[in-house]
Amino acid sequence: MPTSRGPPVAGAEQRRYAPGRARREQLLYVAHELFAANGFGAVSLRTIAARAGISHASVLRYFDSKDELLMALLHRWEAVNAAWADDRFTPGSDEWMVGLARRNATQDGYVSLFAGLIGAATATEHPAHDHLRRRYRSVREYHRRVGHAGDAARVVAAWDGLQVISLYRDDVDIPGELADYFSRTRGSTARSALDIAESAVAPAAKPEVDRTGYAAGRAKRARIVAAAMELFAQRGFAATSLSEIADKVGTAKSTILHHFGSKEKLLEAVLTRRDELPCDDETAALPPRAFFRKMIEHARSADARPGLIELYTVLSCEATAADHPAHEYFARRFDLTIRDHVAAFERLRASGELAPGRDPEHEGLWFVALWDGLQVQWLFDPDSIDIAAELRAHLEGLLADPPRG
Known part of the structure; x- marks a missing residue:
């Protein structure tokens, strides 16, 4: 007759499941590494299993599919990041965002994996599409609740855009750019958060017309x-x-x-x-106000070019890997685009039309990052995001006499 031994001892129970937890963590680590280097779509569960040194069948003991593994990785990121930032700053504050941006920049592979993911997941069939669409909505709503309704979409968009651009340009300081933005727009002291961290180009050639063949x-x-x-x-x-x-x-x-x-x-x-498709060789030479009006017109007419925003967003995010065949193309394109926007802001400053204390270098980079990030949010939630209106609202905060039309 068996005798009762009572409930299992906590320490013994923990030891019993420790190998399984360790294997799960290993798979998450390997998946993170491979997704960051190659993109989610180009990596299979068999590749993850081979890198981890186990069989494909063994992987399926922990994750039913690659989609499930990705979602586990996403939830883990978000929980760890939120806990880290909440422990150090007022949740949702400017300091919270700057501190978290600083921490993300120190995490190997984080920015590259996030950048590739937000591009790929704009496709509605991607396993993370609905999750990220809800995440963007909740983040915008949170900013509105804490009193930053005016630029809720824009701050998140610029942050996303800066992360992508930083993978093409070594001179992009994401937390520094965020801190500068907050200090200029809100009188924030968020730059102090930069001290807290987890211990842890030539213009693109003009396209030639294809004359080859019959x-x-x-x-x-x-x-x-x-x-x-x-x-x-x-x-x-x-x-x-x-x-x-x-x-x-x-x-x-x-x-x-x-x-x-x-x-x-x-x-x-x-x-x-x-x-x-959107070619306009004279845009960069326009007077600064006309230049920005043209940029807003381009943004407003984007939906008349089916697939163009999708193509640009998906490929610019995917090509952040240095060995991607389009990496140099986008690096040159970002250099040229940012240079043109910096020059336009410099002309605004020279004419006295740029608000006092604004730095053309910062504003040019921020505007390009903002536009790219807004396109990402628009792809996830087109009914909630008006790219042209958000760009115009941002510009109106920079100019003494906002452009009309």
């Missing part, structure tokens, strides 16, 4: 580029195969290789086509 060949190339644009916008470059593009066009993979030679060359053609 008319039928040019038409075929155009259809291939259009299909690639659509699929790259939906899934990113790495997760889209030439076979999928061929199927969409109704041709063979060998035909694509005949016209472009490689997937990387096709990507170059897609990016060239993307730059041709």
Whole structure:
């Protein structure tokens, strides 16, 4: 007859489950590393298992799918980050955001993984799409509740944009830029949070018109580029195969290789086509107010170019990896775009139209980051975000005499 031994001892129970918890943590760590380097779409559970040194079947004991693993990683990030920041600052305060930005910048792989994720997850079928859409809504609502309704979407957007740009430019100080913004707009002392941390380019060439081949060949190339644009916008470059593009066009993979030679060359053609669509060679030379009016017009007309925002956002986030075939393209593009915006703000300052205390270098970088971040939020929640209106509202806070129209 068995005898009762009472409830298990807590220490023994912890030891019993310790190996499982350790293995789960290892898988999360490996997934973080691989997702940051290659993007979520290009990594399989088998790849994660091989890196962890276990079988695919063993991974399935801890996570039913790659989607579940990603969501576990997301929830873990958010909980750890919030706990760290809440322990040091008033939750949601300017100091809280600057301190958290400082901590994120010190975490290996965090910024690259987050940047790639927000681009890829704009696709509605991505496993993190609904989670991030709710997260952006809740963050904006929280800022409104604590009294920052006017720039709730803009602060989050600029922060996201700065994280992406920092992976192309070494001179971007994300927490410093946030602290400067808060000090100018709110008289905040958030710069003090910079002392608290977890211990732990040449202009792009003008696109050339494609004159190669006969008319039928040019038409075929155009259809291939259009299909690639659509699929790259939906899934990113790495997760889209030439076979999928061929199927969409109704041709063979060998035909694509005949016209472009490689997937990387096709990507170059897609990016060239993307730059041709909104092309306006005279924009940078416009007077500063006209320059910014043109920028807002571009933002307002973006929805008339189906897939263009998706293509840009997905690829600019995915190409943050230094070995991505589009990395140098976006690095040059950011250099040129930021330079043009800094020059426009310098002209505003020279004419006395820029608000006192505003730094053209900061404002040029911030404006580009803001625009890119707003596009991300718009892709998750187009009914809640008006990109042109947010850009205009930001500019009105910078100019003594806000532009009309």
